[in-house]
Amino acid sequence: MQDILLGLADAFTLSNLLYIGAGVLIGQIFAAAPGVGALMAITIAVPFTFYLSPVTAIGFLVGINKGGTLGGAVSAILMNTPGSAEATATTFDGYPMARNGQALKALRTAHASSVSGDAMSDLVLFLVAAPLAVLAVKMGPLEMASVVLVAFVVVAGLAGHSMIKGLIAAALGVLLSLVGTDPETAGERLSFGIPELMGGLSISAVGIGVLALGEIFRQAILHGDTGSQPEPTELGESNTNRFRWRDFRHILPTILRSTGIGTVIGAIPGLGSTAAAFLGYASAKRAAGPDSQFGKGDIRGVAATEAANSAVVGSNFIPLLSLGIPGNVAAALILGAFVIHGITPGPQLFSEQGRLVYAIFGAMLIGTLCNLVFGLFTMRLFVKVIRLPLPIILPCVVLLCVTGIIVSSNLFSAWLLIGFAALGFFMRLLDFSFVTFIIGFVLGPAFELNVRQSVLLADGQIGYLLDRPVACGFMLMALFLTWRIGLRRRNAGR
């Protein structure tokens, strides 16, 4: 108890407040710019934290991460361009809402859901960090592989119009994730003698290409219906463009469900916020039933995605603090900051550095509060962007995407970006779900490695599988979901 009070006292200082606030702002701005992302901001910021005290440093980085989950939604809603992969599903309903003249409402929804999901996930972290870590470490290769399998089935079944096309898209994503080096032999795979491909295809090139530029190409080439420009009058607070208390009550069940999904996925190392966002969206869509407005501008679609991907930020710290295992790249960078400041995350951290752990928890709370307060102002600010006509916005988006890619990797990635934009264009043309494709691409490496590890460990003995009830449960769940979703699809087709 004394540790908790001392820790919180360490957290609530003026300099912490300033740094964490700055972090949240930086995260929001970077994530709102498509193609850059909060991750880049974290990478750039890590060296600057050497001079800060551990709590300030980690608070600052977590602030960027928190601001980033919200900022990504801004460009997703206003420009149909996810600022980061985790905000991809935000575009499905956020962008239609903006096109219906409800941009502000969509942004406020994202803000409310993001902050709620984040805050609740933080609370879960504070309460169950130690016990859940024991569970996370029990997830072996076979359990991980079967969880990924469930994720594939769910996304393939719910993202597109046809299950078989969804599975094809997911398989294509997994195939492209194999480009690079083999995890076992370090041999080159599918790199066609191009050195830049040895490290694999960069997620930013694939994601931004397929999701953002592909859509812009479609609009430019097919003159697709991008919706008419909203009237400036609709940008103010109007009856349809206001986020009311009643709206919050309406989306609260969705937020709670997505927070649960995001928290669980964040606590499992390796899955990350993108998977959580899609699963959150998919389950909300399922709960809403087949005759809902999902995909056409349902407020719950935005809430489901944003609550889920923000809930990962808090629970990502469960494996990070208790095992030192980062849940995703952002957590990995923050782990580096821990090491620099002489903190070795691990089970002994809670017992030996209790005061520090609670100070970090306090810093996370400050980050959430900053996100809540700043969001009230920045969301209004970002809405101004939509007043610009599309012929001005779209080239700016393309420019941001391409420069972001070149800055964060290299010129070669910019060419990849163009290639994937073409792929995204044709996928839209032929009605293949580009979302399942991206999920396949993101989860592909983890799926491959875990399946290979399982096969090697099982050594041809079926007993290895039967001895693992958790994995068996997940696999049965995957089968059951395939059957259920397939059945519902068939009935819907009649």
Add this chain to the structure above:
Amino acid sequence: MTKLLTTRRTLVRLLTALTLWLPGALAQADAASPPLWPDKPLDLLVGFSPGGGADTLARLVARQLSVELGQPVTVRNIAGGGGIVMATTLRHAEPDGYTIGLAANSAFDGMPTITPLRYQTDDFDYLTTVSQLQNALITSGNAPFANWEEMVAYGREHGLSYGSPSPITRDVLNLVAEREGIRIRFIPMRGGMDVINSLIGGHIDIAWSAGIHQAFLRDGKIRVLASLNAERLRASPGKPAIQELGYPMGYSSYFVLAAPTGLPGEIKHRLSAALIKASQSPRVAQLAEQRMGFPNVVMTPEQITRFIHQTAADYRRQAASAPLN
């Protein structure tokens, strides 16, 4: 009067000589130093993912290096294949002193001999080392064996699953399997933390660690079975080195800083001097020694170059005598 004149003349002459000589001297000074290097930011490529030991060290070295050279140094992570993806990228970089790379030496000396790669050991200039790795064969604190002999006995009965973060870490276990008659399954791992996680979770029996295990020794979550360095490890002096167990091998390895070969001599000299200074700086040394448990061994370019070529020759000899199965 004449005296004054002569004095004046001498003075004029002196001044003239000076004015004639000065620009020449300055020009000579210019010629002695190459065109101003560095006049733009440098790139430091790291062969591992962000957040690990190598990455953390690299970021600190980069900071100190930018102080030494007065130019920013950006760190870029190019993970994969135990450093070979980074080395391939580095091999294709301009040898102008603006791109350097950090990986364990096995990426430069061992890997080219065991798998076909697009670079050879000679393709790089080796500049210095940051620290020595602490290679160990480790197991979980809950494992049914606590030392080498018990492990062998257990392995003969049940077989062993071995987590290997890089193909280079297989040959010693291949030999163990052959000599002791143990069936060993090689399980590929993504990196050090993956290894620790799998051990603590009880998913694999034993694994290779380059030093990350040291943080987990104190609370007994991880145990060291044997040192895989040439000698016993500092943190586990009670555990035998692999040579003492009758295996003629030892993997003394270092985090090496390298550049694509063909650096202009003067630039190479200044770059390695700056890197050595950065690697020896109190901040880097303290982080490596006290927080990560890696001895801060900093070699001269000549020493590390000799070491790497020697190791590569050993690997080639081994590969020739015993083809990998």
